Amino acid sequence: MRKPRLFGADYSVYVRTARLVLLEKGVDHxxxxxxxxxxxxxPMSYLERHPFGRIPAFEDGDFKLYETGAITRYVDEAFNGPALQPPTARIRARMNQMIGIADSYVYPTLVWGIYVEQVSKPASGRDTDAARLDAALERAPTCLKALADLSQNSAWLCGDGISLADLHLAPMIDYFMKSPVANDLLGKHSGLMSWWERVSVRPSMLKTIPTS
Ligand SMILES: N[C@@H](CCC(=O)N[C@@H](CS)C(=O)NCC(=O)O)C(=O)O
Known part of the structure; x- marks a missing residue:
């Protein structure tokens, strides 16, 4: 039976995004x-799957793929299950815009700049890079305001239905929410806070809580 394989670790936000998509589509993997x-x-052998040595990588039979955005769109289009990309060009463009914002600004700022510097490094006895944390704290409001403005208080980031935008962003916001500044920063955007309360209890999110 067709059973795709995803390569990676459950602590990775990008691996989690791919897993969320597989779970939301109901794809056994x-x-x-x-x-x-x-x-x-x-391992060196992994570089054959992903020459940049990042996770995740994906395999569906003889079809191999890396880059999370490519994997999630492929899974959405190649498997049965609820569609995770909006049907109209403009809303789909909005979704892709939010995924771009997630990759370019939210991940480096909220995950690496704030969560890693403020929570993960101290927890493992490493020193916080104060300059990096300060820069991220300065940029975080712009990240959150952009998402709030674009999602316009809708139930999901791109309207009434869950989409790839929600599944790309939720693992990043999950790490961010572990930092002491997160509630205040996210709390400035009631629509985003409601979204977080909705998405964080989704069965797919609860099934993919990082263990390491
Ligand atoms: N552009 C890649 C990013 C993936 C990525 O950065 N994964 C992280 C884990 S969340 C990683 O592999 N980091 C290893 C490293 O930076 O060396 C994608 O979309 O898949």
Whole structure:
């Protein structure tokens, strides 16, 4: 039976996004462990799947793919299950815009700049890079305001139905929400806060809580 394989670790926001999409589509799949942060990096053989050594990578039969945005769109289009991309060009463009914002601004700012510097590094005995944290704290309001403005208080980020935008952003916001500044910053946008309360209890989110 067709059973795609996803390569990566459950701590990764991008692996989680791909898993969320597979789960929301109801696609039976296997998660093959690859730890990119292991001492010495991922196994050399993994570079054949992903020459940049990042996670996730994906395989559906003889079709191999890397880059989360490509994986999630492929899974949405190649498998049965609820459509996760809006049917109209403009709303789909909005969704792709939000995914671009997630990759270019939200991930480096809210995950690496704030969560990693303020929560993850101190928890593992490493020093916070104060300059990096300050820069992220300065940029965070712009990230959140952009998402709030574009989502316009709708139930999901692109309207009435859950889409790839929600599934790309939810794992990033989940790490961000563990930082002490998050509630105040997100609380300035009631629509986004309601979205977070809705998406964070989705069965797919609860099934993919990082264990490491
Ligand atoms: N552009 C890649 C980004 C994936 C990515 O950055 N994954 C992180 C884990 S969340 C990673 O592999 N980091 C390893 C590293 O930076 O060396 C995608 O969309 O899949």
């Amino acid at each position: 296997e998660l093959v462990p690859v730890d990119v942060f292991a001492t010495g990096g991922p």
